[in-house]
Amino acid sequence: AQSVTQPDIHITVSEGASLELRCNYSYGATPYLFWYVQSPGQGLQLLLKYFSGDTLVQGIKGFEAEFKRSQSSFNLRKPSVHWSDAAEYFCAVDVTGTASKLTFGTGTRLQVTL
Amino acid sequence: GAGVSQSPSNKVTEKGKDVELRCDPISGHTALYWYRQSLGQGLEFLIYFQGNSAPDKSGLPSDRFSAERTGGSVSTLTIQRTQQEDSAVYLCASRAGHSYEQYFGPGTRLTVT
Numbered sequence: 228a229q230s231v232t233q234p235d236i237h238i239t240v241s242e243g244a245s246l247e248l249r250c251n252y253s254y255g256a257t258p259y260l261f262w263y264v265q266s267p268g269q270g271l272q273l274l275l276k277y278f279s280g281d282t283l284v285q286g287i288k289g290f291e292a293e294f295k296r297s298q299s300s301f302n303l304r305k306p307s308v309h310w311s312d313a314a315e316y317f318c319a320v321d322v323t324g325t326a327s328k329l330t331f332g333t334g335t336r337l338q339v340t341l
Numbered sequence: 342g343a344g345v346s347q348s349p350s351n352k353v354t355e356k357g358k359d360v361e362l363r364c365d366p367i368s369g370h371t372a373l374y375w376y377r378q379s380l381g382q383g384l385e386f387l388i389y390f391q392g393n394s395a396p397d398k399s400g401l402p403s404d405r406f407s408a409e410r411t412g413g414s415v416s417t418l419t420i421q422r423t424q425q426e427d428s429a430v431y432l433c434a435s436r437a438g439h440s441y442e443q444y445f446g447p448g449t450r451l452t453v454t
Contacts, residue, residue, distance in 0.1 A: 259441065263445075268447070269447060270345070270432060270434075270445035270446050270447045270448060271432070271434075271445040272445070273442050273443070273444075276441065276442070278441070317384060319384075321441065326372065326436060326440075326441045326443075327389055327391070327397055328374065328386040328389050328397065328400070329374075329376075329386065329443065330386070331383060331384035331385075332383075333383045334383065334384075
């Protein structure tokens with residue numbers, strides 16, 4: 228079945244440590260790929276997106292993600308995490324390429340320890 | 342500028358009652374979406390409006406759910422005869438016609454008792 232998988236439900240990292248959040252998709256073609264962040268009580272904010280071209284994309288707040296076609300992955304990374312990065316992170320895909328709707332992963336909750 | 346706004350922010354209703362949730366998109370955005378976020382189901386697409394085209398209702402879970410968008414701007418999601426499983430956060434998003442980025446509102450938390 229077509230799906231978006233975020234294998235890690237919950238991750239804890241120390242402030243200043245590096246971060247990698249995993250996302251895998253299972254679709255026949257490469258969908259448009261997104262990462263969103265949701266802070267407590269807030270709506271979702273777009274961190275970055277990949278449509279085509281350079282497989283390493285830069286986003287806001289110091290985040291980047293790398294698309295790997297061979298692994299059907301679009302992992303989110305940050306070299307040094309700040310306490311304010313504690314939030315829930317969602318990987319999403321647009322399989323239609325027409326922006327008609329997003330299919331979300333189940334999310335990864337990031338906790339940052341001081 | 343103003344972002345997507347939703348009202349009410351919280352709604353508690355009794356099982357069997359009807360509820361209306363409102364979304365004010367960003368001015369000028371032609372596309373509007375409703376999603377539902379619940380513990381058991383994660384984030385689910387409900388419905389999509391694009392300009393004057395017929396809405397994509399493929400995500401609505403039952404015929405108790407409906408939505409309209411008046412004048413290409415404000416949208417109302419209506420849930421009739423609410424059930425406890427309808428308890429969730431309902432998120433609205435809007436998008437400019439030339440962009441793929443959806444801007445989300447803060448959501449309406451619906452609790453059905």
